[in-house]
Amino acid sequence: MTDALLKLSGVHTHIGEYHILQGVDLHVPRGGLTVLLGRNGAGKTTTLRTVMGLWQASAGKVEFGGRDISRLRTPEIAQAGIAYVPESMAVFSDLTVRENLYLAARSGPMDTTRLEWIFSFFPALKKFWNYPAGKLSGGQKQMVAIARAIIEPRQLLLIDEPTKGLAPAIIQNLADAIRQLKGQTTVLLVEQNFHFVRQLGDTVAVMDDGRIVHSGPMAELAADRALQQRLLGLALDSHQ
Incomplete structure (x- = not known):
């Protein structure tokens, strides 16, 4: 098996009285893009939020780079090298x-070389550098959100x-950007648009009723x- 950067073993997550994740086993290979598919309500978002510590796993183990992060707080998980x-x-x-990205650069001033790298696949961000983020289109806001996550x-x-x-045109631009991005970092992507993920995904996991x-x-x-x-x-292939 390819070296797993992220590994979930028998993970259960409860939200109030609801038992959402019911023993999730998931391996995310290092250096690729893994797609998490499933019907609405299958537990995909809960999986991401559990990895990030926003919801605490009630049982099982979440390992990142061989380290158990199941009980860490969200800021500690972010500092370990995970962005959401x-x-x-x-x-x-x-x-x-600019201010959105500045706030995300927690360790100090933004690295100009890295910023130019981000502009290379999100050129709209350079164009709207001093523009309020709330006035951008949905696709441009998505670019800001991803850029915030990878500014470090x-x-x-x-x-x-x-x-x-x-x-559709914005989706293709986003696909091109993520294709470049996945060569620099490991990605776990939740998505419903198969035409989008089919061209990007290296591995795939399908969820149903809180399980893989x-x-x-x-x-x-x-x-x-x-x-x-x-x-x-x-x-x-019939799901547009």
Whole structure:
């Protein structure tokens, strides 16, 4: 097995009286992009939030780089090298793009070389550098959210539903950017748009009812219509 940067073993998560994750086993290989698929309510977002410590696992173990992070607080997990881009995009609307990124650069002034690297695949951010983030389009806000997460080097990037509500042209631009990004950091991506993830994913895991029910190479799932139907109730190449 390829070296796993992130490993979940028998992870359970309760939110109030609800038992959401029910023994999740997940391996995220180092240096690639893993896609987490599943129907709405399967537990995908809860998985990301549990890794990030926003919700505490009630049982099982979350390991990052061989270290048990199951009981660490969210700031400690971030300092360990994990960044999280939530579905809500999480930008400061009243602040400029520059100010949003400045706040995310916790260890000191923004590295100009790294900033130019981010501009190379998100050129709109340079164009709107002094523009209030709240006035940007949905796609541009998503770019700000991802840029905030990677303004400092990260070993693992968790991204939740980045294409939701975006126009097709913007989705393709985002795909091009993430394709470049995944060469620099390991990515765990939750997404519903199969046409988006099929071109990006190296490995895939499918969730159902709080458990991982399938994992393997993305190419195998993309080529197997019967498996798509069994796992997700639809042929993924028909899901636009």
